[in-house]
Amino acid sequence: MPSTTAHPALTTLLDNIERAAKDGDDPLVVFDLDGTLYDNTHRTLRILLEFAHTHASRYRSLYDTLRGTSTRQLAYRVGDTLAGLGFHDPELQAAVTEFWKARFFTDDYCLYDLPLAGGVELAQLVHARGGVPCYLTGRDAPNMLLGTLRTLQRDGFPVGRADTRLILKPQFEMNDDLFKEGVIHHLRKTGRVVGSFDNEPGLCNLFKSSFPEAVVGWLDTSHAPGAPALRDDVLRLEDFTDLLGAA
Ligand SMILES: [Mg+2]
Incomplete structure (x- = not known):
């Protein structure tokens, strides 16, 4: 549970979830994996x-x-x-x-990956409040679906249920950015994106411009060289404990 020192953006995220659910929409909270939920x-x-x-x-x-x-x-x-x-x-x-x-x-x-600090707790909290965690990753399904599922389940992320989603690339060769842009079109038709977290500044910018009401957080872990400047309205996080606050 968040403490009294939780980040105001967490309150906004949880309010967004509640509002979307009240309207009958699936409240989607999109989590990237590498460099975001997972320290690879x-x-x-x-x-x-x-x-x-x-x-x-x-x-x-x-x-x-x-x-x-x-x-x-x-x-x-x-x-x-x-x-x-x-x-x-x-x-x-x-x-x-x-x-x-x-x-x-x-x-x-x-399987050697470990969750970024606070990631499991945030995904569990989002899920407990009626949000739908969507794990959206540039990993490809043919080579990485089984290992990805195993680590998510091992580490306690809500996964494998009707109210969660796990989305991988169908082919390794596909460009990560184009893949995620395509998925955004699909998400728009099948729910309401109320939050999104990624370590790539370009993808954070894309999510914020696609879903202005969503809480979009950038994880300052590592990212591909030559990334664009981050929008001012994207939250900057070292890890997820910045959102959850100290216990
Ligand atoms: Mg990433």
Whole structure:
């Protein structure tokens, strides 16, 4: 439950849910997964460690360095992470990036993800108040649906019920932004979007312009390079405890 120090935007979100429900609409609260509800840096670090452990005889210093590396030292791109740790060899960077790519977008490896602070509590609160959590992710269903479902269920997110939605890309190759734009058209016809949370500034801007009444929150975790400036009316959050307030 939110404390007395809960963010006013949480009150707005819960009021939005109540109003939509009273009108007979499904109150949709859209949550992105990677970089929003889930911290996937643990997945990346696990893959880098796997490379280091299985190539230790050839790359001893990489093994020694990665064993003492924390998720906070990871950059958006694997090559930049390695450069930041002092490994500038382009061949090594390419080999590790390939190794990472072959594993990162899979059921097995997304199990290493951990929920961002307060995410589970917020989704549960939204659900308990009659909101419909919509997990909308650029992950693709063929490679990641089962792992995604497993982590959501493991971590206590409301999922697998009539009053929740889980939406993945039908194909890996599809562009994330175009995919989400298409989904927005569908959501408009099947409910009322009253809240939306994402770590990509461009997508937050898109949701706010598509649903001006919704509470739209940007998670300041990490995002693709070259992102546009965030609109002023989008909420800036470090994690979801900023909304829930201290216990
Ligand atoms: Mg994301």
